[in-house]
Amino acid sequence: MSLDRSDVEQIAHLARLQIDAADMDAYSNALNRILELVDQMQAVDTTAIQPLAHPLDAVQRLRRDEVSEPNQRDTLLALAPATEAGLFLVPKVIE
């Protein structure tokens, strides 16, 4: 199936990506080319084949519930675009 402009706008919204209107056709075309490529998979019979999520079929390793990391609040906050009183600052969410 082929994606139209409004499909691509919806995908961009889901991905929280601002795409300039002028670039929208180029993205639609590229996405359709890529989907055409991946649609080659649909011709393959995969009945009864177990999906492979991870090459080593590993299980999640657990550790003791103990504090192992030092407090780096100031170091990490220094990387943020905007902070106030030890918190990350974003535009007002609730009026």
Place this chain on the structure above:
Amino acid sequence: MFDLTLAELARGLQGGEFSSTELTRAYLQRIKTLDARYNSFITVTEEQALAQAEAADAARAAGAGGALCGLPIAHKDLFCTQGVRTSSASKMLDNFVSPYDATIVSRLKTAGSVMLGKLNMDEFAMGSSSESSYYGAVRNPWDSERVPGGSSGGSAAAVAARLTPAATGSDTGGSIRQPAALCGITGLKPTYGRVSRYGMIAFASSLDQAGPMARSAEDCALLLNAMAGFDPLDSTCAERDSENYTAALDQPLTGLKIGLPKEYFSAALDAGVAEQVHNAVAEFEKLGASVKEVSLPNTALCIPAYYILAPAEASSNLSRFDGVRYGYRCAAPVDLEDLYKRSRGEGFGSEVKRRIMVGTYALSAGYYDAYYRKAQQIRRMIQQDFINVLTEVDVIMGPTTPQPAFRLGEKSGDPVAMYMEDIFTLSLNLAGLPGISIPCGQTRGLPVGLQIIGHYFAESRLLNIAHRFQQATDWHSQIPTGVEV
């Protein structure tokens, strides 16, 4: 001095022929003079390099120092380096100074290596040409009108141009092996889980693996000795004992069984590449190996499966870049959604946005079974093909890439044409297997790479096979025309 390998430089330092400070100064000067041609470095860390070199010289004088004591290296710019910008070649992280070291960075530091700087790459490691970097395209030292490959193109170009004796790279679909092939150097992608991913900026977490890029298999073994091994900070790191990868380098190849997959030698393969690969295989026969044809029937399916799985994982991994905690933030956001959308829309380049959108679509409600689940089933089929063949033969050999280095701009307008570049490398990431690319000849004045694929955790064997080839031939010591040493 610039044509010496890591192993040779180590002997020079040991024998007192030069100090690490002298060596480091010389490389820093060379980068300053020559890198404008290649654009292989994003950041040169002169001050830290000289401090590390002095410390290495002092350690050596005191009879101490690790296995890589005083040897200069450089890191792909997606490995976190404490106090140094770590950009992943993206506007999104142009202002990001990492608060910590990646595990491989700290291990290589502990072994005594000196960091010259951070290397250019495709943005967030998404690409096969190193043209999508926010800092501009990298150029191939063999022909500056051609790409060095990608995504570890800065690493490969810098090693080929003798701007650093060795580098780190990362490989999600061929990003160590393909640029190594196109620049005429040696690059190893270890088994998934062999090397810690902690502090490596994530692209597709079930495929990503870090590895060494250098001028010889011996140098890659020296680097892997420091890089590999269990790390509790990476939950997918394999719980296995460390190995000494240099110990088995000289083992004879008598009795080695090599499989050549018929699907890798189709009519679409460049004739010059095919010829050089066949010559290399003949060399291995002279070294005592036997050769047979094998089949990996699902080879062509690795591209569609990969271009669902990798973007799906990427769309999830890259959701962390939201303009709130670190990285780029757009100017004057009107509300939170505007902040997210414009920070991401302005901070990411077009290939990264395309892949995030493909992944978002593949994971969106109603499409999961048709795309993501289907791709994971094909992933199992591809893995099974390799497991079957690796019971018949010890290693699989073939070309690393379908053609030698292509021209800048030749494929950058068409993502699908670019994706085809990785047809021989992607499947190893899907299966999690190790592979090494070594220079095995030249066609039209450009290097050709031979890929050697082994069973899980067979890095030692791959390095041994590559080393014996490099003892018998001199393709790995060819210097690009125009690169003075």
